[in-house]
Amino acid sequence: MTRTLAALAALSLSVPAAATPPPLTLEQQADDALANDTNAYAFVEGLTTEVGPRQAGTEAEARGRAWAAQWLKAKGFKNVADEPFMMDTWLPGDIARARVTAPFAQDLVVLPLGNSAATPAGGVEGEVVFFRTVDELRAAPDGSLKGKIAYISHQMRPSQDGSHYSFAGPVRWVGPGIAASKGAIGVVIKSVGTDHHRNPHTGGTNFPAGVAAIPAGALSLPDAENLERMFARALGKPITLKLEMNPRQIGQTASGNVVGEIVGQNPSLPPVLLACHIDSWWNAPGAFDDGAGCGIIAAAALKVKQAGQPLRTIRVLMAGAEETGLWGSAAYSKAHINEPIAVGLESDFGADRIWRFDSNFRETNPALHKKIAAAVARFGVSAGSDVATGGADLNIVRDQKGALIDLQQDGLRYFDLHHTPDDTLDKIDPAQLRQNVAVWTQVVGILANESTSIQTGGPIPSAPAIMQGQ
């Protein structure tokens, strides 16, 4: 706004007062976003305040989708819709208790993992068997956990690029299933996270085919460390834990994908697809995960539009039910697989600054890759050489073997907040959020005005060509 006024003031010296000032260029819009964007923050603030947590498949998620669709319409997006799909829905229940009963009786803070079974009313109680890693658990003899509760630990420390999630994530992703297969009556894990607050990190787990789900919970990091100290102090005496939780599977319910468009000058060209997800876990309003991502992509699309109608349509996809199994991503791909996407990008790693740009066309379209890299360097973004794989909600682009860009966010504090009650608005740094909008504006503006095939640099390919891309 300040820049616009300055431009107007400068202009008034040299042209008749009635002349319309030229719109800011794309570069100027991106710079303006860095200093002044309010749309991204307003989106997250509104969503987290007026809706709050949005567990997939529930009425709260439906309210979130309605809120987002209304917001997009109010901001001038076209073709706004909430495209429905059905999904298997798990609910967390309202009881989550863990208590060490001997030898050091005290309560621990626990939350159920997605797909956890319920305990019987009153809970299950058993001796805790301590596994320092998933590999140690894998090595336990079959049947050795019969009647017992497994506790699985890990060492996870922050990394810039999120690689620590791949390192520690299996504790949650496969640990409970392995424990169940060896006869455990319950399992608790050290939260897959890096903070030290009494807020467990939930998240999905899966039980292998033929293995019945068991009660599976995450302890907060301080509680997990306390339990580990108990093992060091119990000197071989058994540690017993009582676990009570009442989550449940409720069968199929409806979810949906919210879409909206900034319509391009040539709507017959494949659109640029910007993705995020609108659902969150029940325990937090999902400011970082992924309200911020939805705010960023929508704000960037609006900013690109301010530089003039783009050549291609920019479509935003605020997917439903990402957290519980990428239901929205799968449904979107199934419904639209025959509609080519020019290039896909997703924002789903919080609200901290973008530090690296990667694509999957660095080899096949080096000119475009270099052009984008050069354009974002002034925002502190380096040119990466990883092959972009796209976010969770970009199944359609991967299914089409299409072009992908990853705008990597700083992950150092992402797993302090991820899937915990602490994922609230106050964690968002407005300055870093604006840097995201600036970088996205710059990148999306280039892509949406690219007249040739983004992937090959040659003529715009037909759908099958894109689908058979690199």
Add this chain to the structure above:
Amino acid sequence: MTRTLAALAALSLSVPAAATPPPLTLEQQADDALANDTNAYAFVEGLTTEVGPRQAGTEAEARGRAWAAQWLKAKGFKNVADEPFMMDTWLPGDIARARVTAPFAQDLVVLPLGNSAATPAGGVEGEVVFFRTVDELRAAPDGSLKGKIAYISHQMRPSQDGSHYSFAGPVRWVGPGIAASKGAIGVVIKSVGTDHHRNPHTGGTNFPAGVAAIPAGALSLPDAENLERMFARALGKPITLKLEMNPRQIGQTASGNVVGEIVGQNPSLPPVLLACHIDSWWNAPGAFDDGAGCGIIAAAALKVKQAGQPLRTIRVLMAGAEETGLWGSAAYSKAHINEPIAVGLESDFGADRIWRFDSNFRETNPALHKKIAAAVARFGVSAGSDVATGGADLNIVRDQKGALIDLQQDGLRYFDLHHTPDDTLDKIDPAQLRQNVAVWTQVVGILANESTSIQTGGPIPSAPAIMQGQ
């Protein structure tokens, strides 16, 4: 330990090998504590791991007292006892739920305040009336809250000396009582704290005589801020809240004060009294509040002893039931009022570094005041000119009008943790904890070897003289 070995090594060059090295001086012991003390941390680690939360008047607090007494005996303290007293006991229950029901339906994180009443089963629901300050609440007309739920906010930001607690504390201390007196059916406050985690700060509240207790809870800071944003967005539409909690008063139960001594060369001299409290709120193991304080005073007493038997007895008082109304402090004073205390000091403000020394005898015994100030300067402790008032568990010294010293701790992050589930072992910085032990060792060592009356500098006064002191 390192210094001891170095001293031994140096000694071996000049004296026969069989000679006993002289003990470290008091100054050397204090320096050694700064580098090497493990007792304070071991106390907090053991208490928080093997006992956990210790709500006043419960069996968990009794286990905490037994654990502490056992630890003191094992470390060589004499005359260890758990001196019983009776108290009025409030229990928090196991249900604490708050849900905005309109217009922005979502759950908020709440915990009951000490002395809160229970809601009916199923909860109470009412329109929320927003008060930015206690003064605004005071100004509300009588009866104006009939059938409604009061929400009381404040602005609290960290301060070095804890003065922000006096500033914001009335919201909790008197706010609920005022709301009840004006007809409210419930009250929630913005937690009296400075963090941004989903962990409410509990703490005691009181209802005036003739005003029946109502359900009273604390919202976490992020939840309170969310509620305030709702008011900004509701544009005058009523915001309704459903509150459900089941705390209860259970009448009188037993608590106790744990005491132990390093017996002095002249046990007939009034002892130096070092105080802390052993109870915590139910929601955390009380590492900062006040496991650390008990660890610090016990570790310092042991360190002073290592410099040689002190002239005066050093008595530690690990008071019971501080949090719910200073029951232990009152009981101790009542039981021992006729036994003069030479000087009292308390550690009950976390585990961060000591930055200032104050006494209440700067005018009456300037030589001693200056001697102590000079001795602690090397630990980064400044000489203050406030008049020390002593900690919560030093009622006996105040009742005797005796000498008091305050070793002020850095309070900048104390109210991030105070009375929240987050008050866990991991929050303790071992280096700062050792600085506390070092300063306490230095100060207590001087006091316990002071042959003249600490308060006046004259002959050791009789009990009545101390009781009639300044």
